Amino acid sequence: AQKVTQAQTEISVVEKEDVTLDCVYETRDTTYYLFWYKQPPSGELVFLIRRNSFDEQNEISGRYSWNFQKSTSSFNFTITASQVVDSAVYFCALSTTGNQFYFGTGTSLTVIP
Amino acid sequence: EAGVTQFPSHSVIEKGQTVTLRCDPISGHDNLYWYRRVMGKEIKFLLHFVKESKQDESGMPNNRFLAERTGGTYSTLKVQPAELEDSGVYFCASSQDLGNEQFFGPGTRLTVL
Numbered sequence: 145a146q147k148v149t150q151a152q153t154e155i156s157v158v159e160k161e162d163v164t165l166d167c168v169y170e171t172r173d174t175t176y177y178l179f180w181y182k183q184p185p186s187g188e189l190v191f192l193i194r195r196n197s198f199d200e201q202n203e204i205s206g207r208y209s210w211n212f213q214k215s216t217s218s219f220n221f222t223i224t225a226s227q228v229v230d231s232a233v234y235f236c237a238l239s240t241t242g243n244q245f246y247f248g249t250g251t252s253l254t255v256i257p
Numbered sequence: 258e259a260g261v262t263q264f265p266s267h268s269v270i271e272k273g274q275t276v277t278l279r280c281d282p283i284s285g286h287d288n289l290y291w292y293r294r295v296m297g298k299e300i301k302f303l304l305h306f307v308k309e310s311k312q313d314e315s316g317m318p319n320n321r322f323l324a325e326r327t328g329g330t331y332s333t334l335k336v337q338p339a340e341l342e343d344s345g346v347y348f349c350a351s352s353q354d355l356g357n358e359q360f361f362g363p364g365t366r367l368t369v370l
Contacts, residue, residue: 148299177356188260189348189361196356235300243313243355244290244302 146171148238150248157226158256165221165251167236173197176240178212178219183233183250195219226255259283261362263349269368275337278365282331282351288312289332290352290359291324295345303347306332339369 147170157163169178180192193203195212203210207224223230233252237245262281270276282289291303303322304314308329317324321340326332336343346366350359 179358181361186363187346188363189350191358191360194358237300239356241355243305244316245292245300245359246302247292247300249297249299 146173146238146240146246148236148246148248150234150236150251152251153249154252154254156254156256159228160225162222162224163226163253165223165234165236165253167219167221167248169217169219169236169238171238171240173240176238179237179239179245180210180219180221181235181237183235185232189235192221223253226253228255228257231255261349261351261360263347263362263365265365266363267366267368269370270339271370272341273338275335276339276367278334278336278347278349278367280332280334280349280362282349283360286351286353286360287329288352288355288359289326290350291332291334292348292350293345294348294364295342300348303334336367339367341369343367344369 149168176197178195181189183189200212209222211220231254233250235250236248239245264279268276287308289306292300294300302316305312306326309326323335346364348361348364350361352359
């Protein structure tokens with residue numbers, strides 16, 4: 145069975161602080177894909193990143209970085225120097241067949257100015 | 258390029274009534290997905306179309322839900338008759354290929370009173 149756990153329900157940080165959003169996944173498949181999406185107040189889910197199980201390289205995109213560790217089944221997301229515009233709900237997701245996504249319950253991030 | 262669109266954005270109906278949600282995927286995307294998020298819980302997969310065919314409908318909660326994608330373009334999701342527990346946000350997503358990121362619409366917030 146596939147499962148994604150985002151243990152942090154809500155996080156508040158002060159602007160310019162760094163924040164890490166945790167994501168732990170479970171799957172017995174050897175081939176799988178991991179994703180992060182951002183849901184701003186407007187409601188749509190905005191794609192941030194996709195990782196396949198064979199690529200453990202960490203990735204940095206501007207203030208965003210992702211740490212993929214198969215040994216701990218984690219795919220954590222760090223925002224450096226947070227900004228108010230980063231306030232949103234962030235979802236981690238897992239796909240094995242390339243078909244349906246399994247989502248975590250989301251982490252609501254509030255960046256306080 | 259237009260993204261995934263959903264209509265209506267909000268719907269409030271009474272228990273026992275019928276509601277039809279519509280999704281227009283990104284043009285050229287053969288894969289179309291429906292998901293649902295009940296308040297505070299994870300986003301859950303409902304079903305997946307490849308063109309006009311239902312590839313996987315394992316997430317459909319019961320036979321009160323009927324999804325169609327005639328002609329392989331837009332899709333509709335009908336709930337008949339609606340029950341209180343059907344309340345939630347219904348997301349539609351589309352993708353070009355399996356395993357790639359899914360592009361999500363803004364969702365339809367359904368409230369059943």
